[in-house]
Amino acid sequence: MEHKTNPPSSRRHRLHTIIFEADTPAGKTFDIFLIVCILISVLVVMLDSIRSFRLQHLALVMAVDWFFTILFTIEYMLRLYSVGRPLTYARSFYGIVDLLAILPSYLSLFFPPTRYLQIVRILRVLRIFRVFKLVQYLREARLLVMALKASQRKITVFLFSVLTLVTIFGCLIFLIEGEANGFTSIPVSMYWAIVTLTTVGYGDLSPQTGIGQAFASIIMILGYAIIAVPTGIVSVELSKIDTKTLSTQACPECGAEDHDQNALYCKFCGAQLNEDETA
16 A cells, blocks of 8 residues: 655645744644743743852753753744745844844853843744734834835934034034043043933033033033934824735745735745635
């Protein structure tokens, strides 16, 4: 009797459904299990930063850390296997986050302090919006990203203008106060200008002369006006964007999400989406 085996494409499709799609019972269970593991691993990293806890439970912390690292490594490899274009997924936002979630553990073998960078795993919890069908949050996130992209040229010009002002302000305060009052160089004075212009005011460096204090007051008032500029730029772009309903469908080829509700093809790579999951 001939033994029938499932073709790789069929296995890949079922694996893709479990790993990427939260609309099926198996997919939702997988994502919830993954989110729980992520939260536990992040908690372990936080506890590891507490010296007394680390000294008492070093063996346990290392065992749990490597357990989740190996688990996430296997999961990452399965994600690459289950999509038709693994390199495309690897270069996507979630693909990069998935890779960054496991790299610190391996780097810690050579540079131990890098293990604390595992905290980046918390970014993977963003999948919770897809798991619990909070599509409206996905839509709002998409609109915000689109507005930021549309504003990038204006914001770039704005940042360049602010940097120019900071350089001028730093040079002027350096001339007014001088080394005797702590302004030992123009770069140090520029640092003070940034802290003052953003109204942070650390207080580690402050003008002592009357002219310097008056100049600082002008910069502080100017700072309030400058802070409002990027907010207005992004707000204008948000008002121009046409809102659309998104689905939780992930492309079987590149793993991309954020498709329109009635989309039949991936808007990123052009691959056909699963008809039974987009209907």
